[in-house]
Amino acid sequence: xxxxxxxxxxxxxxxxxxxxxxxxxxxxxxxxxxxxxxxxxxxxxxxxxxxxxxxxxxxxxxxxxxxxxxxxxxxxxxxxxxxxxxxxxxxxxxxxxxxxxxxxxxxxxxxxxxxxxxxxxxxxxxxxxxxxxxxxxxxxxxxxxxxxxxxxxxxxxxxxxxxxxxxxxxxxxxxxxxxxxxxxxxxxxxxxxxxxxxxxxxxxxxxxxxxxxxxxxxxxxxxxxxxxxxxxxxxxxxxxxxxxxxxxxxxxxxxxxxxxxxxxxxxxxxxxxxxxxxxxxxxxxxxxxxxxxxxxxxxxxxxxxxxxxxxxxxxxxxxxxxxxxxxxxxxxxxxxxxxxxxxxxxxxxxxxxxxxxxxxxxxxxxxxxxxxxxxxxxxxxxxxxxxxxxxxxxxxxxxxxxxxxxxxxxxxxxxxxxxxxxxxxxxxxxxxxxxxxxxxxxxxxxxxxxxxxxxxxxxxxxxxxxx
Numbered sequence: 001x002x003x004x005x006x007x008x009x010x011x012x013x014x015x016x017x018x019x020x021x022x023x024x025x026x027x028x029x030x031x032x033x034x035x036x037x038x039x040x041x042x043x044x045x046x047x048x049x050x051x052x053x054x055x056x057x058x059x060x061x062x063x064x065x066x067x068x069x070x071x072x073x074x075x076x077x078x079x080x081x082x083x084x085x086x087x088x089x090x091x092x093x094x095x096x097x098x099x100x101x102x103x104x105x106x107x108x109x110x111x112x113x114x115x116x117x118x119x120x121x122x123x124x125x126x127x128x129x130x131x132x133x134x135x136x137x138x139x140x141x142x143x144x145x146x147x148x149x150x151x152x153x154x155x156x157x158x159x160x161x162x163x164x165x166x167x168x169x170x171x172x173x174x175x176x177x178x179x180x181x182x183x184x185x186x187x188x189x190x191x192x193x194x195x196x197x198x199x200x201x202x203x204x205x206x207x208x209x210x211x212x213x214x215x216x217x218x219x220x221x222x223x224x225x226x227x228x229x230x231x232x233x234x235x236x237x238x239x240x241x242x243x244x245x246x247x248x249x250x251x252x253x254x255x256x257x258x259x260x261x262x263x264x265x266x267x268x269x270x271x272x273x274x275x276x277x278x279x280x281x282x283x284x285x286x287x288x289x290x291x292x293x294x295x296x297x298x299x300x301x302x303x304x305x306x307x308x309x310x311x312x313x314x315x316x317x318x319x320x321x322x323x324x325x326x327x328x329x330x331x332x333x334x335x336x337x338x339x340x341x342x343x344x345x346x347x348x349x350x351x352x353x354x355x356x357x358x359x360x361x362x363x364x365x366x367x368x369x370x371x372x373x374x375x376x377x378x379x380x381x382x383x384x385x386x387x388x389x390x391x392x393x394x395x396x397x398x399x400x401x402x403x404x405x406x407x408x409x410x411x412x413x414x415x416x417x418x419x420x421x422x423x424x425x426x427x428x429x430x431x432x433x434x435x436x437x438x439x440x441x442x443x444x445x446x447x448x449x450x451x452x453x454x455x456x457x458x459x460x461x462x463x464x465x466x467x
Contacts, residue, residue: 055100065114096159173196174196188218229244251271264279284337327344384424384425396416434447435447
């Protein structure tokens with residue numbers, strides 16, 4: 001659709017959950033309600049009692065970190081919300097501002113780095129990305145390292161974006177809204193209405209697509225032409241990125257995240273009509289309304305590519321997304337650009353995460369809770385084996401190969417990460433397997449193991465006196 005007007009902070013646009021702030025605060029008092037799920041699925045409520053949650057992230061150790069708009073970062077541990085916040089940052093939480101995004105460093109198990117996106121109060125009000133260091137379930141006092149301070153915000157309190165994820169290249173990607181000024185989206189002179197890409201220390205990669213054409217901090221721009229990209233996701237394995245962009249009056253978008261792309265806002269909303277070769281059209285769009293396929297604001301997005309696909313093979317490679325106002329969750333199939341229903345009746349969904357064990361988590365702002373969706377019964381009897389491969393000095397061995405061989409001679413393999421840890425899922429349970437390790441430096445004694453269920457802590461040390 002062709003767009004020519006610049007209406008600024010138009011009434012009725014943006015992420016509606018924030019725009020009617022009084023109503024939203026009242027929502028926190030509503031009773032917790034779950035979703036209507038397909039046959040064969042159930043859900044569990046985790047960590048109820050959240051106040052105006054905005055985003056969540058799963059820590060490698062299974063904890064769930066949830067950001068609250070008011071500046072508190074909460075932790076759900078062993079299915080319960082801890083009484084004390086991990087940390088609280090001072091924020092401007094008016095409108096759509098506040099603590100909006102969270103990401104874990106790829107080396108979180110060793111460095112305990114956590115990254116957040118929040119709105120700094122004062123003059124000028126602006127959004128910031130900072131790194132903090134954790135110590136168990138609390139932050140290390142005084143550990144904040146400011147990585148970037150974004151452009152000053154106008155009086156408009158909507159369209160802040162706030163998504164944070166590390167890409168497979170080890171870079172930190174950040175979505176920024178256009179602050180209700182569509183002109184911001186089409187310029188390289190500021191970072192509003194953009195996807196940004198920075199190094200974990202806040203410096204700017206020299207291979208960013210606009211590094212040679214933009215100047216200063218604007219060299220962090222990786223893509224432009226976005227309106228309010230509240231959420232985005234990377235596909236495990238392929239590294240493909242989908243960007244969810246909240247529309248104005250007509251269309252909500254799922255965009256293919258590619259370096260250097262211009263997604264057309266505000267010249268186009270949705271697919272450009274007539275076509276415009278300067279802009280990248282969305283892969284999928286849905287209209288505004290209150291039907292099972294329409295809504296007001298696309299929120300949450302996650303690829304279903306877990307280590308153990310307990311939902312079944314038909315879900316693998318699909319993309320779950322949700323709408324804030326209509327309260328549904330649907331599944332986008334990238335192979336044919338079609339959408340199918342999954343869940344309804346969610347009270348203001350704002351985030352979706354798929355865990356490695358195949359579970360799907362969604363964050364419901366209206367319910368103030370996280371929900372975990374699992375199959376009632378596994379579609380196949382799967383087991384997982386995990387542990388660590390150690391060297392002579394007790395440190396983890398990187399790139400050691402773990403081989404799991406069944407009685408028919410079929411081999412499944414996985415390599416250890418930089419710290420020597422491995423995890424191999426999707427193994428048929430109820431059978432015996434030969435597990436042996438291949439590493440250049442050492443020899444390991446093979447083991448025969450019965451996988452009647454998941455096995456954790458299966459560590460291997462080299463044979464004594466054998467290299």
